[in-house]
Amino acid sequence: MPTKLKEKELSFSQAWQRYGTLGILVLLLVILAVLRPSFFFKTSTITQILSQSSVNILIALGEFFAILIAGIDLSVGSVVALSGMFMAKLMVSGTAPIVAVLLGIFMGALLGFINGILVNSTGLHPFIITLGTQAIFRGVTLIISDSSAVFGFPASFSRFMAQRILYVPVAAIIAIAAALILAFLTRQTKLGRNIYALGGNRESAWYSGINIKLHTLIVFVISGICAGIAGVVLLGRVGSAEPAAATGFETYAIAAAIIGGTSFFGGKGKIFGVVMGGLIIGVINFGMNLLSVSSTLQQVVMGALIIGSVTLDRFVAGRK
């Protein structure tokens, strides 16, 4: 029966959409295990990959929403730096770490709010707005830090961030928690459904009673919050706030979202895919360090892998 056949083909492409990125991740891990078995089969390896991927995954989770509404957020790297710097300044001036962290995340939300307001009020594409705010936020970071690094955080903060629970670093737990909350948001809330609708067809969304500006604003605030949390994790990992921190991180965040199957045209993508995309990038980075690929060559390999994986995805998805 023809309908039967159609169902079967559909399930194949759906299976790829659901598990394709997981497949790539497993494949990469297998390659690594074969090439460097002695290093690979150690718990510290997993810990290291998780810890290194957390910042990127956190940023990518926010970036995912910006891409989901057929937009983009190029300012995330600068938001990480500015909210991190703000937090660091607060901590070294004696604010309790927990208060500093919350205010830092709030700063991320505020910067995202500014992005959202600018996109809504000018009607310009988010690419242009966030290209501008990327420079502005970075500039403000340089101004408030007087272009120098801030360090010497309270021991309680550094100790907390360096903790591991069952070999899982705190950074990874934060990223996983954020992913779970956002997965709930996308799958189970009307807000999430509306954001997909907005990304799929703006005009239809408007006629269906979806408040486009409100949802756009929320999306940029989510992106800002995620970048703010990434700022916290980065401070914990590096132990200092650098004015040039997270420069270019938006590229990796966009790559993680796209590798994870998020459509650049909006309306399609899943949080699970973004996490997989972030892990794939993490594993590639880790693997290249393990295989002592020079850092300059790493850039080339990373770029090629981004193009390659997305092409492969389109190719397989296009087979139906």
Add this chain to the structure above:
Amino acid sequence: MKNVVKKFPGVTALNGISFDIRPGEVHVLLGENGAGKSTLMKILSGVHKPTSGEIIIDGKAFSHLTPHDSYKNGISVIYQELSVINELSIGENLFIGRLPTKKLGPFETVDHSEINRRAKEILKTVGLNRDPKTAVEELSISEKQQVEIAKALAADSKVIIMDEPTASLTNSEVDSLFKIIRRLKKDGKGIVFISHKLGEIMEIGDRVTVLKDGGYVGTKNISDITQDDLVTMMVGRQISKNYQHDTLSFENEPVIFEVMNLSRKDNKVRDVSFKLHKGEILGFSGLVGSGRSEMMNAIFGAQPKSSGRIFIDGEEIKTSSPYSAIKNGLAMVTENRRETGFFHNFDIAENISVLPFVKNSGAGGISGLVNRKDEARWADEQRERLNIKCYSPKQLVSELSGGNQQKVILGKWLAADSKIIIFDEPTKGIDVGSKSEIYSLMRRLADEGKGVLVVSSELPELLSVCDTIAVFREGKIVKTFSHREATEENIIHASTAQESEEA
């Protein structure tokens, strides 16, 4: 053109049409939407290939024309959506594709002084007092149209086809267009003039050919006929089944929906008021652009209104956005459903549940959780009600046939269970078989006490479904007929008659 037939898969768009154009005449092409005027025009311009028949230009016979043949043999088409290039100058627009060139060393460059010299001459013929170097984007619509005519002249066209050239012109602009057309006639050009406005046709036309449902009705000399004759030629198709309750009168029924003094800033809707009684289906007729859909968009809050009050069951409601309209019990099945009704990334159930989810949520539509049981139930209800053919509500809408997609979108609006439902071209894109299902559905909704408003360009549809038909012209309701008084003749007359002859 002789015996031209054009078949599209499943439809015969033109059925043996013969049509001739003499030098120095204005030949009017008249017919309702879907009569085959555009198809005929597209065959002449080489966009479509006729299924059979021949086209004879100056004694040379063609089985079909390519766009190049059409252009080379002196046929120019001025579409309603003008095709001038805004970024270029007037002169460049006139000669685009064959710009005069000059040698500059080893390079061949565009000869701007030659362009301007030749453009000036042509602009004089069409009466456009502008420097050829002016960018086209600075021009008004009527000036752009003059540039289009000038472009046809620059190509040395013998036949110029104008598709509803007066649709977006003011009265004085129409007068100057007619002056240009008379000058072109004197120069021996043949003009094909497509318009719905009968008054204009009587003024400028020499002969008229009427098409109906792809068939040829007849060709007449304008001097031999009256406006009423034209209307009779355009209509007169057999009347289909009726869905009205003949015994009912709505005068004594309560008013469930009322619009008072609605206007739009862009003047597309001017001071419109109407009432809808319980059980009544109110239809809106009029030409495209006469303000019907524009009014509905304003009522629904999708486009801004400058003034006006809206009442449901006697209580005033505010519709500043579709969200507030939906919340207050309105729904609108939009005309361009693919663009404004449809989520290609959603499955059937998700598409249908967008509306009820938004309607039942607070805080601007953002609060609340997705209830998959409700979602499945809504989808099943609409699937059954509208007979949507699919193997599962989890199927992506992009995999459905066009007609089924339309039904999903209808289902989306019905699922909101709104008090007042606006249907803008309810059966557009829906096959003949399903049309009657939708008409019965509309009647059932009205009988259940819902308010049903219908905008349609298909007169037979309005006549067989609506209890009352309001006719729009130039942003106003000019006439309201009960379905007993309404005929295709008097509706067309009301929607096309010119202001002057009403007095």
